[in-house]
Amino acid sequence: MVAKVEKNKNQKWLETSAKHVAPTNARCFDIVAERAEGAYLWDVNGTRYIDFGMGIAVNNVGHCHPEVVKAAKNQIDKFIHGAMVTSHVPLIELSKKLAEIAPEKLDTVFLNNTGGEAIDAAIKFARFVTQRPNIIAFTGAFHGRTLLATALTTAKSYYREGYEPLPSGIYHVPYPYCYRCPVKQEPNHCKLECFELLEKTLQHQVKPNTVAAIIMEPVLGEGGYVVPATGYKKQNGYMERLRELCDKYGIMLIFDEVQTGFGRTGKWFACEHWDIVPDALVVAKGIASGFPLAGVISRKELMEKWSAGRHGSTYGGNPVSCSAALASIKVIEDDNLLDNARVMGNMLVDRFNEMKKKYPVIGEVRGLGLMIGVELIDKHGMPDGKALLQLVNECFKRNLLLLDCGSHDHVIRFVPPLNVTKEQLEEALAIFEAGLKELD
Helix, strand or coil, rough: CCCCCCCCCCHHHHHHHHHHEEEECCCCCCCCCCEEEECCCECCCCCCEEEEHHHHCCCCCCCHHHHHHHHHHHHCCCCCCCCCCCCCCHHHHHHHHHHHCEEEEEECEEEEHHHHHHHHHHHHHHHHHHHHHHHEEECCCCCCCHHHHHHCCCCCHHHHCCCCCCCCEEEEEEEECHHHCCCCCCCCCCCCCHHHHHHHHHHHHHHHHHHHEEEECCCCCCCCECCCCCCCCCCCCHHHHHHHHHHHHEEECCCCCCCCCCCCCCCHHHHHHHCCCCCEEEEEEHCCCCCCCCEEEECCHCEEEEEEECCCCCCCCHHHHHHHHHHHHHHHHCHHHHHHHHHHHHHHHEEEEEEECCCCEEEEEEEEEEEEEEEEEECCCCCCCHHHHHHHHHHHHHHEEEEECCCCEEEEEEECCCCHHHHHHHHHHHHHHHHHHHHC
């Protein structure tokens, strides 16, 4: 049964919002949420929605997990805020735990509040430690909304428009996006000619010995949920070559795992799929189940060069957020959610590929774990944002919340909670296919 969104309570609140809430921080759906639990949320009318956006990959253990709620409430009764005046137990415990689950040798943690802030921190860290000015980022990436993060971001020109001049010393190279290969090679059967574009940038635009860091999303997020190219199976893939290049020139490799971290791809961090260890790992979103927390994880030998007072954060490592993060990590461990993300993710990919055979609008299905992208195309194989908008609206009419991504808003992303059940996936898949049938 299709649930019609009533205008009464929702409309009343939205009218008040229009008067007082800045429109720049736009929302995806014209409903006002009142409560949420697990994979579902309810608006002020009491209408239930399946939420497969999860606050943009934040609520990895679902909305309001009872263990996370309990940990946060307990901490509120003890100690809420301390800034940099003193340390506190949750900060130390969380830093120790992050060192345990992070890739090998990443054992020292700096915490702040948001992904964008953490990106800024990572770039400042790299420049300070290497004493080099320049940064290489990837076309299609999204790294945040601060001015420095905006300069790194090229998911859409829309994010940059009106903010120029942006911080300098940043160069962009094409992301290894096989389905829309930047050098027109056959996906997974090439010699990674796309990597040569990075090497040519170092030859023609910026000297390697002036590059502090290369920053990359190990799975492209806002740019389209793209998994990097591998090339021939007998050769090193793009990620392996990137690590080798950074080692060769003394460039720090920074992985932005803001969206991919904390089990989203079926491993703690996406870089583990390639056994690649970066020099710095940027984390946020899924770390604390909706409480503001983010940070940078690196090796102690590097962090010790970032001397006291060179960077800081008033609210970073807040005791309540740290307690929520510890509880979130424990839930992922205790409930084997890394395994569930892989199993449920494989199920989703299989079902979407079955739909792909029936619906030509689906161009490609891709992803890792429960970070799945479905790219929509027109009859010419071009990105079809119009079809995506219609499909998202059809799903919304049927009480399923899905988000878009991609340069033309043409990729639907599926980011359910890591503890999603088969029954919940079946419910969502039935709605998604019903929406596909309605496309023009």
